Amino acid sequence: MIPGSFSYHRPASVADAVKLLSDLGEDARPLAGGHSLVPMMKLRLATPAHLVDLHGIAALKGIRRDGNNLVIGAMTTQHDLLASDEVGKSVPILHEAALLIADPQVRYRGTIGGNVANGDPGNDMPALMMTLGVAYRLEGPGGVRDVAAADFYQGAYFTALEPGEILTSVLVPVPAAGHGYAYEKLKRKVGDYATAAAAVVLTMAGGKVATCTIGLTNVHETPLLATDAANAVIGTSLDAATMKKAAEAAEAIMSPAADARGPIEYRKHVGGIMVTRALQRAAARAK
Amino acid sequence: MNDMTPTREQREAVLEGMGCKRKRVEDIRFTQGKGNYVDDVKLPGMLHGDFVRSPHPHARVKKIDDSEALKVPGVLAVITAETLKTVNLAWMPTLAGDVQMVLADGKVLFQNQEVAFVVATDRYAADDGINKVVVEYEPLPPLVDPFKSMDADAPVLREDLAGKTTGAHGPRKHHNHIFEWTVGDKELTDAAFKKAEVTIKEMISYHRTHPSPLETCQCVCSFDKIKGELTIWGTFQAPHVIRTVVSLIAKLPEQKIHVIAPDIGGGFGNKVGAYPGYICAAVASIVTGKPVKWVEDRIENLTATSFARDYHMTTEIAATKEGKVTGLRVHVLADHGAFDACADPSKWPAGFFNIVTGSYDFPTAHLAVDGVYTNKAPGGVAYRCSFRVTEAAYCIERAMDILAQKLNMDPAELRLKNFIKPEQFPYHSALGWEYDSGDYHTAMRKMMETTGYAALRKEQAEKRAAFARGETREIMGLGVSFFTEIVGAGPSKNCDILGIAMFDSCEIRMHPTGAGIARMGTKSQGQGHETTWAQIIATEIGIPADNIQVEEGNTDTAPYGLGTYGSRSTPVAGAAIAMAARKIKAKAQMIAAYKLEVHEDDLEWDIDGFRVKGLPEKFMSMKDICWAAYNAVPPGMEPGLEAVSYYDPPNMTYPFGAYLCVMDIDVDTGVYKVRRFYALDDCGTRINPMIIEGQVHGGLTEAFAIAMGQEIRYDETGNVVTGSFMDFFMPTAVETPHWETDFTVTPSPHHPIGAKGVGESPNVGGVPAFSNAVNDAFSFLGATHIQMPHDYWRNWKAAKDLGAVA
Numbered sequence A: 001m002i003p004g005s006f007s008y009h010r011p012a013s014v015a016d017a018v019k020l021l022s023d024l025g026e027d028a029r030p031l032a033g034g035h036s037l038v039p040m041m042k043l044r045l046a047t048p049a050h051l052v053d054l055h056g057i058a059a060l061k062g063i064r065r066d067g068n069n070l071v072i073g074a075m076t077t078q079h080d081l082l083a084s085d086e087v088g089k090s091v092p093i094l095h096e097a098a099l100l101i102a103d104p105q106v107r108y109r110g111t112i113g114g115n116v117a118n119g120d121p122g123n124d125m126p127a128l129m130m131t132l133g134v135a136y137r138l139e140g141p142g143g144v145r146d147v148a149a150a151d152f153y154q155g156a157y158f159t160a161l162e163p164g165e166i167l168t169s170v171l172v173p174v175p176a177a178g179h180g181y182a183y184e185k186l187k188r189k190v191g192d193y194a195t196a197a198a199a200v201v202l203t204m205a206g207g208k209v210a211t212c213t214i215g216l217t218n219v220h221e222t223p224l225l226a227t228d229a230a231n232a233v234i235g236t237s238l239d240a241a242t243m244k245k246a247a248e249a250a251e252a253i254m255s256p257a258a259d260a261r262g263p264i265e266y267r268k269h270v271g272g273i274m275v276t277r278a279l280q281r282a283a284a285r286a287k
Numbered sequence B: 001m002n003d004m005t006p007t008r009e010q011r012e013a014v015l016e017g018m019g020c021k022r023k024r025v026e027d028i029r030f031t032q033g034k035g036n037y038v039d040d041v042k043l044p045g046m047l048h049g050d051f052v053r054s055p056h057p058h059a060r061v062k063k064i065d066d067s068e069a070l071k072v073p074g075v076l077a078v079i080t081a082e083t084l085k086t087v088n089l090a091w092m093p094t095l096a097g098d099v100q101m102v103l104a105d106g107k108v109l110f111q112n113q114e115v116a117f118v119v120a121t122d123r124y125a126a127d128d129g130i131n132k133v134v135v136e137y138e139p140l141p142p143l144v145d146p147f148k149s150m151d152a153d154a155p156v157l158r159e160d161l162a163g164k165t166t167g168a169h170g171p172r173k174h175h176n177h178i179f180e181w182t183v184g185d186k187e188l189t190d191a192a193f194k195k196a197e198v199t200i201k202e203m204i205s206y207h208r209t210h211p212s213p214l215e216t217c218q219c220v221c222s223f224d225k226i227k228g229e230l231t232i233w234g235t236f237q238a239p240h241v242i243r244t245v246v247s248l249i250a251k252l253p254e255q256k257i258h259v260i261a262p263d264i265g266g267g268f269g270n271k272v273g274a275y276p277g278y279i280c281a282a283v284a285s286i287v288t289g290k291p292v293k294w295v296e297d298r299i300e301n302l303t304a305t306s307f308a309r310d311y312h313m314t315t316e317i318a319a320t321k322e323g324k325v326t327g328l329r330v331h332v333l334a335d336h337g338a339f340d341a342c343a344d345p346s347k348w349p350a351g352f353f354n355i356v357t358g359s360y361d362f363p364t365a366h367l368a369v370d371g372v373y374t375n376k377a378p379g380g381v382a383y384r385c386s387f388r389v390t391e392a393a394y395c396i397e398r399a400m401d402i403l404a405q406k407l408n409m410d411p412a413e414l415r416l417k418n419f420i421k422p423e424q425f426p427y428h429s430a431l432g433w434e435y436d437s438g439d440y441h442t443a444m445r446k447m448m449e450t451t452g453y454a455a456l457r458k459e460q461a462e463k464r465a466a467f468a469r470g471e472t473r474e475i476m477g478l479g480v481s482f483f484t485e486i487v488g489a490g491p492s493k494n495c496d497i498l499g500i501a502m503f504d505s506c507e508i509r510m511h512p513t514g515a516g517i518a519r520m521g522t523k524s525q526g527q528g529h530e531t532t533w534a535q536i537i538a539t540e541i542g543i544p545a546d547n548i549q550v551e552e553g554n555t556d557t558a559p560y561g562l563g564t565y566g567s568r569s570t571p572v573a574g575a576a577i578a579m580a581a582r583k584i585k586a587k588a589q590m591i592a593a594y595k596l597e598v599h600e601d602d603l604e605w606d607i608d609g610f611r612v613k614g615l616p617e618k619f620m621s622m623k624d625i626c627w628a629a630y631n632a633v634p635p636g637m638e639p640g641l642e643a644v645s646y647y648d649p650p651n652m653t654y655p656f657g658a659y660l661c662v663m664d665i666d667v668d669t670g671v672y673k674v675r676r677f678y679a680l681d682d683c684g685t686r687i688n689p690m691i692i693e694g695q696v697h698g699g700l701t702e703a704f705a706i707a708m709g710q711e712i713r714y715d716e717t718g719n720v721v722t723g724s725f726m727d728f729f730m731p732t733a734v735e736t737p738h739w740e741t742d743f744t745v746t747p748s749p750h751h752p753i754g755a756k757g758v759g760e761s762p763n764v765g766g767v768p769a770f771s772n773a774v775n776d777a778f779s780f781l782g783a784t785h786i787q788m789p790h791d792y793w794r795n796w797k798a799a800k801d802l803g804a805v806a
Ligand SMILES: Cc1cc2nc3c(=O)[nH]c(=O)nc-3n(C[C@H](O)[C@H](O)[C@H](O)COP(=O)(O)OP(=O)(O)OC[C@H]3O[C@@H](n4cnc5c(N)ncnc54)[C@H](O)[C@@H]3O)c2cc1C
Pocket: A029, A030, A031, A032, A033, A034, A035, A036, A037, A038, A039, A054, A074, A075, A100, A101, A102, A103, A106, A109, A110, A111, A112, A113, A114, A115, A117, A118, A122, A123, A124, A125, A161, A165, A166, A167, A168, A191, A192, A193, A194
């Protein structure tokens, strides 16, 4: 568990970081909190020749409101998210999910940018970002572009990031006032990735579900939007038969790997349960 | 006497002797990050070694090419079995009478086996070197399932044993067979089963797991060519044994070997044996003339240094209709991996597994253990238990529950009916042990009363009815466990390690000012010896514990001892400490008599000094006696105040306890919650109640981990799939249940202070309590025995197999 050798760079601006990454090419990797990248390097599963540390770039940090968007800088840590009243008020599901990520030590270092750019299906933020309809702002040699979270993930560790590009912020549309939300995560212990997890954001009208989005974590090689499951509950009062249908629709798109968390059948089964539990809790919270 | 004279209570309190919740003195340095561990040892010019390990579980090693590795800047040497053969160290003896490859010699027999040792100027260069060593393997079929190890067509694992029909423990039945060990009266037992009104039979597995101390195994070896001396700093639970083993296998004179075990970050049995890393670091130091450090990483620790358990126990009980047990028959298939590196006393290939009759009065019993080789890491060690005692306790405690279920009896009732009675002690068990003391009924009843056992059973019945009505998806289990341990190895008549009797020792030196230093052959790895050993001395000789410095772990200064494991420190070294202190006291009495000008017999001991009987004002404190020992001893007496004691215990000690676990399980997800856990321990005399509580908390946490998920698992092709803390369940404070502790006190009649040892009881008693709770929860759905570990998905699977989830 000793990493190979690498050189270390600490640019002071996004432009410098982009230039470094473009010049150094394939062998260079951005370094954020290091809590996904460094463990991989220690196992020599990742052997970057250059690390471009983003901690020197002040512009990448911070949380601000911009119209109906909450703009969160890529280098904002999970701890910063939890410490933000603005986040707690306008997108409380971010607090709920961040608290289920690892432990305080990891949350002090781990960043939202690293969590979503990593492309690990086990990360919790990506499915949540998809559920919230977030756009990622990317900056590279070709300029700035926004990519929807839902279009970002292509496979395990494969994303829409182009060579030399970095993710600078995530743009979170603030959900409607009175929305209900829940992030249900089954894990074996603190610090474990989800056996299965589900994010739900919904609104209710007259006792019935008016709008609903459902995201799924760690039940496929990418995070998933469970669109059929969400559609199945819209217009219903979440009766038992509907819940069953939603769980089945969600399970239908899951294809988790068998691992020490359990066999495929189990992970899908509890994935369905996470969906129903998240729906129940979200509905109870909606005003 | 004036008002300033301290009261008796004050004089007692100042001592902080036995029974006092003295704060742990070692924690002052540990809580400030000032401990001194092996990895803190940094010597000038020190080199670093690390292993090339096998990716294959079973393969022939065709070729090792180190040419590219030697080109890596900083890499100085690559040591292979061929190098080691030149000093006759390619193989080493194990504690169990087997031999083990230090580095792969022609073949590898388990994944992550040590193949070559790369020595470099720093750890990074060593690892870069490892990546450049090219090893050519020819894969062979792996043998993973111990139940297939003795099939006629099973692959031959140990080619070095070809043609050897006898091993260290008698005849071998098959090329993958290590030993068969039998105890008890087979005929009588078979007869009891023939006559039995009721019998049960179940294959109860105790899965492979690992002690996983936070600090991994490590050492620094430094060979001084001029003096011909080898100094080894290492994570050793038994430093003297290491010194003797090194002397015997490296052919170095024993006085030229200095073994130092500094602070140790947990051992739990993992640090008893000798590992290839120690040999390779020593050889590398001898070859290079420089100090060489070897530090295992987590993956190496979990996958290569000694595992624990892996016992598969086919268990049968015979009983009457009324639930009186009449016979016990157990067959164990013991998976030792590639080499039998079991850390047991030499004559005990299955440790003290013959304590398997537990706390019950079995008129007859028979036990047979077959040890076998598989393509897995070698072992196994006693993970926080005396040798194979936790396996035995799990076996009998699970089996008693299965019998209770068959008889439709309450498991606590069944146990009460079969306990050895207080008047039967000392009790001779059917499998050959003499239990020293116990009062099981009192302990069990106290547990039942304190926890409200009857009310809990009532609640369980109500919850089961609600579950049947479809009102809840949660089921409730009560896990009863009543264990008897056998600890304190051990009497020289039973126990030795490589021919050295398993005594232990203490040397005490009192200084003129009434302070002293005490040294023992044991070695704390977190047990708090610096605190408790001083407390024994404080009570025995009336000197405050704060004035006694306790030192362990340096073989140059400590008297020879067999180390700390198997809960032996208090039963054996604790006794040696009391005996050494009593020698000090006896000499002190002579000095006091001389100074007070009376006959020795006219003196009586009074807390912290001697008093003349009938003349209370004529008193000499121990502190003053220490001074006098250095200037005014009676004519003809040698000055000074020192004593050494080597204690060979007359018997083992037999701690026991009554545990209860209350658990709720969500059948839909398999998620469990330990609602309550109550642990009553009887470890005889209690030296430091706070430390006992800490030991019980730690042991219960490990028991919880083992029962509920902690596992070293291999897939069918021999890959170890639980090589990191991501998948090897290491609970944090969040997962760990709340522990309620309690006690009774039944002193050991043969131990000088009546103490029995407690460090491992909670692991021994805890595992069956958790497992019985899970099994009890599912029993009303038709389960008789569900194998450990009981992690979420397996609980869900149990529920599904029983038809409780769709
Ligand atoms: C014990 C432990 C438990 C954990 N448990 C969880 C958990 O339960 N749930 C969870 O979601 N996560 C978990 N994590 C991961 C943790 O949240 C990481 O911090 C996170 O995945 C990555 O963020 P980071 O800032 O540490 O990124 P890094 O590790 O520095 O980087 C991760 C990857 O993203 C790339 N990258 C980083 N920032 C950018 C950027 N701005 N633009 C482009 N590429 C970038 C890096 O090059 C690298 O490939 C755990 C980690 C540990 C150590």
